[in-house]
Amino acid sequence: MVRRELPDYPSETSSASFTGANPVSHPSRGASMNSAAEPAPTYRTGFHIGGRWVSPLGTDEISVENPATEQVIGRVPAGTAADVDRAVAAARAAFPGWAALAPTERAAHLERLHRRLTARAGEIAHTVACELGTPLKIAARVQAGLPLTVLDSYVTLAASPPEEETVGNSLVVREPVGVVGAITPWNYPLHQVVAKVAPALAAGCTVVLKPAELTPLVAYLLFDAVDEAGLPPGVVNLVTGTGPVAGAALAAHPGVDMVSFTGSTATGTQISRLAADRIARVSLELGGKSANIIFEDADLAGAVKVGVGNAFLNSGQTCTAWTRMLVHRSRYDEAVDLAGKAAGGYRLGDPFDPATRLGPLVSAGQRERVRGYVERGLAEGARLVTGGLDAPVPDTGYFVAPTVLADVDPDSTVAQEEIFGPVLAVIPFDDDDHAVAIANNSKYGLAGAVWSGDQDRAVAVARRLRTGAVDVNGGAFNPLAPFGGYKQSGVGRELGAHGLAEFLEVKSIQR
Known part of the structure; x- marks a missing residue:
């Protein structure tokens, strides 16, 4: 079960109100950092699978540290391959119904999710500042603000999918690729999640998310918003865990049609091999030296x-x-x-x-x-x-x-x-x-x-x-332009219409 011992955050939803809001000591260079003890708020627990919060099948946990204080601020379940199986099964069951929805209906779901997540902007910035150490004013602008902008862009794109084409006697259509396994990094823990989940959902895919084990707490805020927005059960699922166990199980799972990964080039290489064994599609956003x-x-x-x-x-x-x-x-x-x-x-x-x-x-x-x-x-x-x-x-x-x-x-x-x-x-x-x-x-x-x-x-x-x-x-x-790299920086593109296209198959119907 997830247990988070973050300090309280203000009730205002405006991210601007969070500057300096956390009542901890403000050290200068060379000084020690000792946060004042504060009561811990109550959060959801476990995994989010099939539209509800469920307990993990195992007992192992992952400790989450505040890197500025070196104190443990939460623990999340270390998911197993069996937990991944449950999540993939839920996503597969939800796929036909979600894929069959009219684009405007999917857009309406994403719009509600955007509203619910926007109401949590302050919480998001505060949580990322605690689990990653990003200065709060930057976390409000980038770690919370950017994913909200990206999600909003996919509300529009979901409602206006790529048009069908006629090529000679062929009707060319685009269809969702299926179940997506999204494996995300710790450095932009909500933005990288939204950059995968939003276009996948807009395209008509269903998703199993495995967030980074170093910064998993903000994902729970996203799934609280998913609940509040009323997304259909199983359309998007959460399993926390380590890369070698939960991540590898997701990348290799026969029920996953596509793996979208952001992280190191070395790990991306391993994921490509796991996906290649069943010829699954991969999208990789990897390292850089710009x-x-x-x-x-x-x-x-x-x-x-x-x-x-x-x-x-x-x-x-x-x-x-x-x-x-x-x-x-x-x-x-x-x-x-x-x-x-x-x-x-x-x-x-x-x-x-x-x-x-x-x-x-x-x-x-x-x-x-x-x-x-x-x-x-x-x-x-x-x-x-x-x-x-x-x-x-x-x-x-x-x-x-x-x-x-x-x-x-x-x-x-x-x-x-x-x-x-x-x-x-x-x-x-x-x-x-x-x-x-x-x-x-x-x-x-x-x-x-x-x-x-x-x-x-x-x-x-x-x-x-x-x-x-x-x-x-x-x-x-x-955020509407394609994002991705050449050479060992990755395969595929994220963001905007090009990001949406990653989650679509192309079919030709001859008439």
């Missing part, structure tokens, strides 16, 4: 400031983070200085302190992983500009200081591997061709950026980058 190219004619101060902010968003735990800053050699030293000063302005600390700009990493293991990369980067010849292993951080919590490494070899470990922490590598280049060569020198191809005073030049370079998305001169993220 390059941020800054030309000599760019607004350097603006480009560096935005670049550092992008690299450090969510404490660097973002697959699209621009973790390689490529700067024209003529402005390289100036850019390094600006990056160091910008990084030095990121205050670490309590996620509920409005002054905090950088929260902890999600776990002790992730902190040690990131520290290991910093150590290796310095050993391979990088120059420490700011941060590093000896920089002061709070005594309690899984913190790593915001770190900038300069003079990084493009072939070195910190320039090639995904670190998933607040570590930025700065690399010089000589001309456009050199910049493109460095940017494309990666097994990943998820995102990137180009900055230039000449928009045409920037777009021309963006077209040459082997990556799924490129921001030009600070172009804003578009």
Whole structure:
């Protein structure tokens, strides 16, 4: 059963009202973090299968930590293969009825879910701040706000599905793929769920969700909203558990027609193999090592400031983070200085302190992983500009200081591997061709950026980058545009109409 010992949150539904609302101490660098003891609210328990809350078949549990305090704040069931069997059976039973609904009826269900989830925006932000450590004001805007925007987009898309086509004597129609197994990561625990569940439901599929074991609590808020919205039983089901047990059982299940996974490339490879044994469809959103190219004619101060902010968003735990800053050699030293000063302005600390700009990493293991990369980067010849292993951080919590490494070899470990922490590598280049060569020198191809005073030049370079998305001169993220990567960054696309298409089969009817 899930037991959550989160501090109380205010009753207001406006996410803006949550800034600084949690009554815990607000430490400065080097200080300890001790949250005041508060009563725990009551939550649902167990799994959500077939439209109701049910007890797990096993007794094992997963402890959920607050990474800022290192205290256990909840426990969720560690689901077994038998639990997955129950959830898949419920999804299969619900599929014919859900697929047969008129698109406008499915849209109406999603609209009710959106309203119910919007009413919980404050709870969502608060819960993610507790289980992931995202500063509350960022959690309200990104961790709660973004999935609500995505869900709203699928209300519209569900009501207006792709039209049937006539090709010669063939009628081309699109039908839902079937039962979807959704396996989601810990870094954006609600957004990544919604980015899979919303288009799957809009397409007429049913879903079994296995959220990340490090940050599963916010999924329970989603399923409370599912209950309140009155979605038909079995249309969407929840099983918590570990990747090697529940995740593997879901990926390999013969009753699952498609697996949609977001996470590491290594795990994505394993899931692909499990799905391949039965020729099941897969959609994979995997790792990244994105390059941020800054030309000599760019607004350097603006480009560096935005670049550092992008690299450090969510404490660097973002697959699209621009973790390689490529700067024209003529402005390289100036850019390094600006990056160091910008990084030095990121205050670490309590996620509920409005002054905090950088929260902890999600776990002790992730902190040690990131520290290991910093150590290796310095050993391979990088120059420490700011941060590093000896920089002061709070005594309690899984913190790593915001770190900038300069003079990084493009072939070195910190320039090639995904670190998933607040570590930025700065690399010089000589001309456009050199910049493109460095940017494309990666097994990943998820995102990137180009900055230039000449928009045409920037777009021309963006077209040459082997990556799924490129921001030009600070172009804003578009939740309706396709999201996904080239190379080892994944297969398929999420968001918008392209995300919906992932969950549809194409059929030709000859007349």
